[in-house]
Amino acid sequence: MTDIRALMLKDARRQVVTGGLLLLMGIFFLISILFYQEASFILSLIYFPLFFVTGAGLFVNGMNDFKKSRYTSIPTAVSGVETTYPLFPKRMYLGQQDLRDDQAGLYDMNGERYARADEEHHWKHKPAAVVSRWLSFPAVKSGSFIYKDEHHAFQYRLEKKGGFKWRGYIQNEEGRYTAYTKEWKGAGGKRSIAFIEGNVLRWQLEGDRYLGQYQLKDENGRVWAEIKQGAIPTEAAERFGNMPGFIVEWSVREQVPSSLVAFLFLFQYGNY
Incomplete structure (x- = not known):
């Protein structure tokens, strides 16, 4: 690890x-x-x-x-058995109501939500969280989020460490860290962001930062999805036109692991 x-x-x-x-x-x-x-x-x-x-x-x-x-000790663990989604629609949208909203969701084009990530606030810090939400730069701030599936079942706790660069972490239900993200500039100046479990590169986004187009691959180079950041789906323009996020066009739609969805949520929060 x-x-x-x-x-x-x-x-x-x-x-x-x-x-x-x-x-x-x-x-x-x-x-x-x-x-x-x-x-x-x-x-x-x-x-x-x-x-x-x-x-x-x-x-x-x-x-x-x-x-x-x-x-303090930082508990870690090797990823165990994870939840999978039986079948996703071909086209989906992951986004937030606005950049200062503390909730993101993964939706189909009819607006049905398959997953959500809510920003975590301790009740003592709620006033400070409200101030921070409206009087801060979302792109550089840090935050932690709880990712749940369509049945509201806990999947992972997500952490974004902010700044002019960012890194994401995920924790399992026992609070143990199981994965983190790493970013670098790849061949031809392409942007690469990896989701690493232990010492294994599990998922990778690779593409053009300025065009906002990425391919999502697994550790074997298999393409699972195409990401179009900032694009508005024409078939649901009224529903998602004012919701910052990205279109997800799945190449592999069956048995999609929850760790992949967690990676997409971290990408959204890290790339306002």
Whole structure:
């Protein structure tokens, strides 16, 4: 099993550094407000809360991850038997109501939901979560999510470690980490994002970041789906036209593992 602790320490440092930089920029905009520069006052009024709240969230999450990685045990496990979906429609859509919504879903073109991922909030932190949702940059913030199937049965807990780069992790029902994501630039400048279980590359997305088109393959190179990020399905334009996400065109529709769906949810949350 890959050293999850070492990866989390690296992610913690990235979040702390990124959060610190954004906090400094937020303080700069606050100073502009306090000393009232007419030319920049409105911009400062807008950007101060965005940079400050995003930075504070990243910094706090980074410090928590640092403490967790340094001073507590991080349980890991090899993936066991997982749930599979008997049959998916040929075309589906994975998206959120809007970029600040804390729930994503996997839908067919008639709007029936096959899976959902809800952002996790501790009740004590609910007010802070509401502020963070509306006054932060979704692309760089961290978060944790609970992925459930169409019967509302728990599948995985998902973690996104934010910053200008991101990494995703999944935990099983016992709280043990079973997989993580890794990103690199592949041949011809293609973007590659892998879902790694233990030391095995289980799933991989490869494609063009700017066109938003990816192929989803397994460890044997078999194509399971084509992803079209930012595309709107013409047959359901009214339903999904205002829902940020991506079209999933399945090549393999039967017995789709829940780990693959978890990977797609992490991709959505990591690529607003």
